[in-house]
Amino acid sequence: MIQLKNIKKSFNGKIVLDDISASFYPGKANFVIGASGSGKSVMMKCMVGLIDVDQGEIFYGQDDFVNKSYEERKLIRKEIGMLFQGTALFDSLSVEDNIAFPLRMFTQMTAEEVLERVNFCLKRVDLANVNKLYPSNLSGGMKKRVGIARAIALNPKYLFCDEPNSGLDPLTSRLIDKLIKEITIEYNITTVINTHDMKSLFDMGDNIIYIYQGKKEWEGEKSLIRSSGNSRLLEFMKASEF
Template structure:
């Protein structure tokens, strides 16, 4: 579990995060939702320690991370896996070498142990036998899978995904969403996904935090997000015509049910 407490951050006098608090639960896909420029990525960087908040703190499973001793912060960082928006694979390394990289940097595993772990992770993401391929030989979806394999290789406790569906076709995006959710539940990881994709919300949004102009305006699940009374959230959700049509159908079905069973 990750907890954030009253996070504030400004750049050059401009407030980007304005007192955000919340809890990200273990074994669930926790989504940071909002339009571009609402502070999602800045909040993610504050949580993982790439940016220091002006005010506020972050705890990982009860251990303070912000402003703690360097050795404690480093120990927490060893448990963090990152899936970057562009996958961020090393172009000059093979798939195997990319996945092995954090094991070489963060563990004292022997070469044979590292390769066993690499093969296990590649198999888990559906890329068995792709060890010798170069990133230039991979599709966008395959690159994301390699990125996920690399992120979980060091027995990750906390997984952070920054716009994991960026640049993918809808079908591949759904498969990546499903893979992230499966791995989160299977290994009981605390996963935080930055997204503006409503498909991801509907598919994997166990818990959702909606940010607007640096503030947390709403928090809930994919089951109750359609019934929010937060104007800014509704404008974001129903900007898509398909979502507006789905909401209209839902309202019509509820009205019909009420007419048929007025006392229910």
């Protein structure tokens, strides 16, 4: 479980995250929704430590991530997998080497064991015969799948997905959603997903956090969202329906 307690962040005096507290649960798809510029991506970057918060606490289980040293944070980071909006696959490495990268860096696995794990992860994301291809040879959907495969290579306890469907066609988007949901349940991962995609939210969301201009406007289960009574949230949802 991840818990945020009163986190604040500002850039050059402009408040981007204003006193946000929230909880993210294991085995659940925890969605963070909000308009562009609402602070979703900054919040995710604060949660993984790419940006330091000005104030507040972030707990991974019982560990206070904010007040840990760089070396102590590394131990928590090894339990984190992340799927980036642009996938962030290493251009100079093949698909196999991209997925094998964290295994070679952090485990004592033999070359055979690494290859076995890579093939298992590729199979899990329904990709075959792509080991020797490079990211530039892959389609958008395939890159996302390789990104997921790399993120789960070390069996993470926490999975962060930043706009997992951006730039994908509707059919591929649903496949990626299904995959993330399956992995979340199968490995009991605490999954945090930033998105604008309401279809994705209604298909696979469990716990929802709505952010408006850096403040948490609403938090609750998906079943309660339509009866939330929050006019901004309802307006945001209405604008997404077609």
